[in-house]
Amino acid sequence: MFNKLKQLKDLRSQAKTMQSALADEKVEVEKNGIKLSMNGNMEITDFKINNDLSKEEIAKTSKDLFNDAIKKTQRIMAKKMQEMGGFPGLS
Numbered sequence: 001m002f003n004k005l006k007q008l009k010d011l012r013s014q015a016k017t018m019q020s021a022l023a024d025e026k027v028e029v030e031k032n033g034i035k036l037s038m039n040g041n042m043e044i045t046d047f048k049i050n051n052d053l054s055k056e057e058i059a060k061t062s063k064d065l066f067n068d069a070i071k072k073t074q075r076i077m078a079k080k081m082q083e084m085g086g087f088p089g090l091s
Contacts (some may be wrong), residue, residue: 002071014084015040018065018077018080018081018084019041020083021040021080022039022040022041022076022077023039023040023041024039024040024060025039025073025076025080026038026039026040026045027039027040027069027072027073027076029068029069029072030065031061031063031064031065032050032053032061033049033052033053033061034048034049034050034053034058034061034062034065034068035047035048036049036062036069038053038069038070038073038081041072042070042073049062050085057059060063081083
């Protein structure tokens with residue numbers, strides 16, 4: 001039982017290390033005058049909109065940008081996990 005608790009503690013420590021490493025990563029996507037910046041923890045750090053766009057263009061472009069930024073962030077997360085050796089016991 002104590003071995004399982006130690007594994008859980010180690011896993012939690014590794015997750016915190018991963019979260020800290022991801023906070024330093026930055027993803028930027030831009031399309032049609034809208035720019036979105038996101039860190040590796042999927043937190044939006046900047047969002048700029050060109051005021052000349054219609055509401056429909058803003059809505060469609062924003063949705064596409066959010067999806068693109070999330071996909072890029074997920075790829076960064078997967079790469080970081082590989083570099084750190086993954087999470088043992090989760091495979």
